Amino acid sequence: MPGFQPRPLHPERSARDLYGAEIRRLREAAGMSLTRLAEVLQFSKAHLSRIETAESPPPPGLSEKLDAAFGTGGTFLRLYPLARLEQYPDRYRRFMDLATQAMVREGYSETVHGLLQTRAFAEVILRAGAPFASEDEIEHKVAARLKQQERLHGPNPPRYWFILDEASLRRIVGNPRLMRDQMQQLLQAGTLRHVTLQVLPFSAGAHSELGGSLTLLTLPGGSTVAYEEGSRNGLLIEKSDIVAKRRAYYDLLRAQALSPRESQAMISKALEAFDHAAQPLAEE
Known part of the structure; x- marks a missing residue:
């Protein structure tokens, strides 16, 4: 050998x-x-x-x-x-560079999208994804994720469209109190004029993005790139014919998702449930 x-x-x-x-x-x-x-x-x-x-x-x-x-x-x-x-590994750098230029950013994710996560939620998610990482590595990952959110809340932000799987409202990450705070942040994000937030319900059944996430970036000049990500890797797609197929997949998800108003109502119900479950924790 x-x-x-x-x-x-x-x-x-x-x-x-x-x-x-x-x-x-x-x-x-x-x-x-x-x-x-x-x-x-x-x-x-x-x-x-x-x-x-x-x-x-x-x-x-x-x-x-x-x-x-x-x-x-x-x-x-x-x-x-x-x-x-240089906060991102080489394979992510081009995607992140393009994300900073995007005029419109659309995405589907099975968990709460990184741009919408609270610090506490991000820390639990990132620690679960890298269980053997040091405290410094986790802190660096959390800081990098929160920094990505600056453009969402900054001046002249791009247009954002988020589709979240219903699983993101049901799976308990951390504890009910953490989830309550995360649901509150989702509701607040949904009120921003440059943000559209939808929930893809379980009733939609199987779909093209099960097990992963999809992001579409519309760049200055009108061109679009797609980024697909699984639990351990990601793929940036720039060929126009393949991007067009991913656009079609995303448009279908958008049609299957609840309306923004219905989505806000579902998130509010999840918030109420987590708030109720968090009360015993507050009394301890």
């Missing part, structure tokens, strides 16, 4: 990739294994491995330790601000 081959690094891609590549270069030049470097730094080996391969951004405090360990005179400390700014 061939020996273990470390994952190739691509320092030319981004500051985060360069940061990780420098760790590996200096580590190997010093004849150190990843395990030994983690011991020297008093840092999680698993987390350090993800930083070296640019899967995770460097956390505060690590750069100083790396400069001390390798005697690099502040190289990592200078790279850190740039690497930290």
